[in-house]
Amino acid sequence: MMIQKSTLLLFLLFCYNGISQQLISKKIASDFLNETRQLKIYLPEGYSSDDTKNYPLAVVLDVGYLFDLYVANAVLFAKKDLAPKQIIVGVTIKNTLEKDTYFNINNGSLTNSNKNFYQFIRNEVIFEIENNYKTSPFITIIGEGTAANLITNFLGEKTPFINAYICINPSFSNFIGGQVQNFNLPRFQKEDNTFYYYTNNSNRFSDQKQAIIQNLQLGLASLEIPNFHPINDTIITKSSTAAISEAIPRALSKIFEIYAAISKEEFDKNIKDLSPIDAITYLENKYLDIEYLFGSNLGIREVDIFAVEKIIIEKENGDQLLNFGRMILKLFPTSPLGDYYIGRYYEEGKNLKKALKYYKIGYGKMDPADPNSDAFYENILRVGGR
Structure with missing residues (x-):
């Protein structure tokens, strides 16, 4: 076991040293937030503004660690030819999560501050990256905890433009089932596109949290939408933190299944x-x-x-x-x-x-x-x- 952990540590250090050479820090002035936010941008190995190759975009709502974990997994999957190389953007979340990613506990709706952060992601961050970097049409958005609840609201867009939603250790509102039902997901089948929605449950969550996630997963599993693929996961682990490191590769393996060689x-x-x-x-x-x-x-x-x-x-x-x-x-x-x-x-x-x-x-x-x-x-x- 010690040998395995040492090997993993060496791999992560190797990834970190390589990745650090391809990271860009960028500030973006937001009209919705009335302030400047920091973005972390990872450009994949071989990226060049001169060639014609495009890359899928992944937007990570980062709380200080999620961005690094996602990038390390994305690099490994690309090296193993299990997923395409990706442009990955980490968006700084304020320490007061209530301001950016929380919700009204009385009805589950987003507060005005949450709506502003949502619009910041939708209309400023994604717009900025798509206009300045060579992105393909495929967009993934990743959030953990209350950020997972926030990104679920993108399912309600009149014209869906997010392809993959990765909701890790989600802290959903008590009303999430009704909200998703109101999004009328069967309409997705009219879109000439493919969609994935990942959630994980865990034995480390409270009984109430497990019940909320399970009910949502059961509802999604009952849908028969050819181009909408719910990925309902359950992670048995010793800590909810450990579940995060398991959830990312499990989500990637399903979302990019079509990319990998025929299994x-x-x-x-x-x-x-x-x-x-x-x-x-x-x-x-x-x-x-x-x-x-x-x-x-x-x-x-x-x-x-x-x-x-x-x-x-x-x-x-x-x-x-x-x-x-x-x-x-x-x-x-x-x-x-x-x-x-x-x-x-x-x-x-x-x-x-x-x-x-x-x-x-x-x-x-x-x-x-x-x-x-x-x-x-x-x-x-x-x-x-x-």
């Missing part, structure tokens, strides 16, 4: 029973969504190509190999795999001249030092020798 769970749930043409469409849409939402043009991961390969080859006599190859070339034109599948389609149809042509094109894209190049060249020898 066995995703394959079994969404792909294995598809027809070849539907499997091709699923894979193409996955990468188009990644590019649109997260600004990440990944091409296409070879591991995902291989994940659906068996369906394409074994079902319908391999008749969709041509479409499979064309789809790969469309999303990842520099990969030899698209040419390989097209070549295989023509080879199985006994059109050896065309098969040889595409095998040669694919081989020409490969680095001679690639350990797979010799195996690929065997396709040329096999077809060319007939």
Whole structure:
């Protein structure tokens, strides 16, 4: 256990040293708050104002520690290719939480000070970042305690523009269930977008707090909205503080599930029973969504190509190999795999001249030092020798 803790500490120190080189402190004068607030801005590794790449935006309502925890987790997830790199903004919250993020305990509504802070986030912070940094359309907002209650109010926006809500150890008002019901969440299905709402319960909360969160989670679970995904979590831990460090990675793993390579769970749930043409469409849409939402043009991961390969080859006599190859070339034109599948389609149809042509094109894209190049060249020898 001591070795594990030491390894984790070294990782966090490594992250901190690297992250500190990419942090910007910026003051923003707020018309809504009638004062100046400090922003902490993390720009991901490789960020450059000169290139065309865009990044999802995460807004962290920071109480002194949440920003650092979120950034460290976001960096780790990006390094593991489980989430896109993000631009992350930490917004300073006043020590008197009542002024910024609390609510009227008599009816659960936001006070005038809360409304001003809400508008500050909505119209000044997000506007400032989107106008000065290269952001993609995907926005995440993160809050803990009463800040989680505040960000839930963004669900009531006439046109929803926040994609993911991460409510950690939420201190909701007693009226949160009715408030969320009044937001009419089924209207979200009319939006051409995807939404996630994370909440965690915990055994360390009071019975009353657990009951409020549980009732909200049960209500969200009963909804059947295709593009709105409630993530109802329960964290068993020795302290509510420890729950914070668990909640962030658990939320990220679900919110950015579409970004990650196809897992066995995703394959079994969404792909294995598809027809070849539907499997091709699923894979193409996955990468188009990644590019649109997260600004990440990944091409296409070879591991995902291989994940659906068996369906394409074994079902319908391999008749969709041509479409499979064309789809790969469309999303990842520099990969030899698209040419390989097209070549295989023509080879199985006994059109050896065309098969040889595409095998040669694919081989020409490969680095001679690639350990797979010799195996690929065997396709040329096999077809060319007939």
